[in-house]
Amino acid sequence: MVKIIFIDPQEVRHEVEAEEGMTVMEAAVQHMVPGIDADCGGACACATCHVYVAPEWAEKIAGILERSETEEDMLDFAFDVRENSRLSCQIKVEAAMDGLTVRVPEQQG
Amino acid sequence: MAARPDSEALIVGAGPVGLFSVFELGMAGVAARVADILPRAGGQCVELYPDKPIYDIPAIPEISGGALAERLLAQAAPFDPQFHFNEAAQTLSGDVENGFVVGFASGLEVAAKVVVVAAGGGLIAPKKPPLKELPAFEDKSVFFAVRDPELFNGQRIVVVGGGDSALDWAIELAPQAASLTLLHRREEFRAAAASVAKMRAMVEAGAMDFRLGQIRGLKGENGRLDAVVAAHGGETFEIAADACLMFFGLAGRIGPIADWGLKMKGPLIEVDTAAFETSRPGVFAIGDVCTYPGKLKLILSGFHEAALMARKAVRYVRPGEHHRFEHSTSSAILHEKLRR
Numbered sequence: 111m112v113k114i115i116f117i118d119p120q121e122v123r124h125e126v127e128a129e130e131g132m133t134v135m136e137a138a139v140q141h142m143v144p145g146i147d148a149d150c151g152g153a154c155a156c157a158t159c160h161v162y163v164a165p166e167w168a169e170k171i172a173g174i175l176e177r178s179e180t181e182e183d184m185l186d187f188a189f190d191v192r193e194n195s196r197l198s199c200q201i202k203v204e205a206a207m208d209g210l211t212v213r214v215p216e217q218q219g
Numbered sequence: 220m221a222a223r224p225d226s227e228a229l230i231v232g233a234g235p236v237g238l239f240s241v242f243e244l245g246m247a248g249v250a251a252r253v254a255d256i257l258p259r260a261g262g263q264c265v266e267l268y269p270d271k272p273i274y275d276i277p278a279i280p281e282i283s284g285g286a287l288a289e290r291l292l293a294q295a296a297p298f299d300p301q302f303h304f305n306e307a308a309q310t311l312s313g314d315v316e317n318g319f320v321v322g323f324a325s326g327l328e329v330a331a332k333v334v335v336v337a338a339g340g341g342l343i344a345p346k347k348p349p350l351k352e353l354p355a356f357e358d359k360s361v362f363f364a365v366r367d368p369e370l371f372n373g374q375r376i377v378v379v380g381g382g383d384s385a386l387d388w389a390i391e392l393a394p395q396a397a398s399l400t401l402l403h404r405r406e407e408f409r410a411a412a413a414s415v416a417k418m419r420a421m422v423e424a425g426a427m428d429f430r431l432g433q434i435r436g437l438k439g440e441n442g443r444l445d446a447v448v449a450a451h452g453g454e455t456f457e458i459a460a461d462a463c464l465m466f467f468g469l470a471g472r473i474g475p476i477a478d479w480g481l482k483m484k485g486p487l488i489e490v491d492t493a494a495f496e497t498s499r500p501g502v503f504a505i506g507d508v509c510t511y512p513g514k515l516k517l518i519l520s521g522f523h524e525a526a527l528m529a530r531k532a533v534r535y536v537r538p539g540e541h542h543r544f545e546h547s548t549s550s551a552i553l554h555e556k557l558r559r
């Protein structure tokens with residue numbers, strides 16, 4: 111099990127257990143983390159699973175901020191996109207991500 | 220009081236799954252009405268990707284979203300479904316013994332023996348940025364769709380976004396505008412290449428401006444816009460404007476169905492996988508709106524759910540009758556309908 115921490119806009123921490131291979135979005139939805147809407151079910155077609163990766167994790171895990179072209183396109187439909195923005199359905203959980211912290215934006219859509 | 224339309228089954232949502240339900244219910248001998256808040260059938264396939272090819276419909280190697288909706292309508296046609304478009308389902312009352320009544324925002328009420336919720340992604344509407352001041356300007360000087368292009372003649376317009384809607388409107392409105400600025404977060408655009416080329420040529424010719432940035436706020440008074448506040452790379456700036464159009468795509472929300480007393484998991488309706496029935500007997504949920512262990516939001520899953528739903532629905536609609544399982548190749552009901 112890999113621990114993923116979501117911090118919502120009210121600064122509330124949601125710690126959830128995820129399995130390797132699932133996506134960060136799936137971990138959130140399974141545990142009903144507020145603010146991860148994931149309308150399209152992980153197809154990279156809705157941009158309602160937007161998160162900000164905590165800066166320390168951006169350094170710890172190489173490539174965690176790498177976005178595919180489709181993801182980059184989809185992010186046009188998200189608000190306040192930053193360098194550390196990701197669509198959480200496009201982040202695969204790995205063992206090395208134990209403790210990964212992401213912030214949930216104020217609003218997805 | 221106006222006569223209340225009566226039906227054996229009422230399907231809420233005319234997306235692909237709602238449409239196929241008409242066929243499956245029809246094969247089981249159940250007549251259906253279909254209601255949708257939109258003015259046309261097709262759900263996400265027609266609203267979100269009418270021209271995109273779908274490759275995973277069994278036996279159809281490739282079909283666009285729009286064409287799929289057309290074919291589903293044609294397949295349902297022999298069963299003569301009654302459509303209620305521009306109708307948003309709001310309330311559900313009654314039970315399976317005495318019949319259900321679904322109330323709509325317009326005041327319309329439809330009585331039904333069973334209700335099939337095929338509301339998919341829910342009420343599809345433009346996504347709106349989380350700006351505190353937005354409600355004060357919305358529909359006065361800030362818009363998420365263009366109804367009357369003439370309204371923008373002679374105005375200073377800011378168009379936000381990088382997709383087809385943003386570029387199409389920027390290109391169309393720029394000639395009549397006092398000024399037009401396209402605001403987008405990056406140099407690349409997801410819009411069609413031809414539109415991007417046209418936009419760049421217009422920028423080159425001074426017919427419109429392009430600014431890199433993301434929207435941060437709106438300035439003005441009494442709903443009248445003075446400026447759009449934007450930021451890029453740590454720098455905040457203002458663009459003087461009378462009107463702002465924003466295009467962040469569409470998103471769905473379940474809406475009033477969440478208050479129908481059905482057991483939910485977040486915004487999704489929990490169902491059993493034997494009949495796709497909700498916690499309220501006689502009320503079914505199929506397609507993207509339902510959830511169960513292993514659920515996939517795919518059209519093909521919705522079709523399967525519709526078939527099983529119909530087997531159980533007919534038992535409520537015609538209790539006491541013997542219901543035989545039939546193939547479409549030999550279904551007497553279907554063949555009679557097709558002969559007509």
Ligand SMILES: Cc1cc2nc3c(=O)[nH]c(=O)nc-3n(C[C@H](O)[C@H](O)[C@H](O)COP(=O)(O)OP(=O)(O)OC[C@H]3O[C@@H](n4cnc5c(N)ncnc54)[C@H](O)[C@@H]3O)c2cc1C
Pocket residue numbers: 150155231232233234235236237254255256257261262263264267268272273274275306307308309337338339340341342343473474475476505506507508516517518519521
């Ligand atoms: C870009 C994109 C690409 C996709 N590609 C594929 C693919 O290749 N293959 C695949 O299988 N799937 C694909 N999908 C997913 C597929 O479109 C959905 O699974 C499918 O549309 C679900 O159908 P549905 O009928 O359950 O719901 P929807 O299509 O969402 O339709 C629901 C309908 O219900 C209506 N409604 C909702 N609430 C109410 C209410 N209260 N009152 C009245 N009407 C209401 C809505 O207006 C809508 O018309 C894609 C989705 C997207 C966004």
Ligand code: FES
Pocket residue numbers: 135147148149150151152153154155156157158159184197198199200
């Ligand atoms: S869940 Fe839709 S883009 Fe991630």
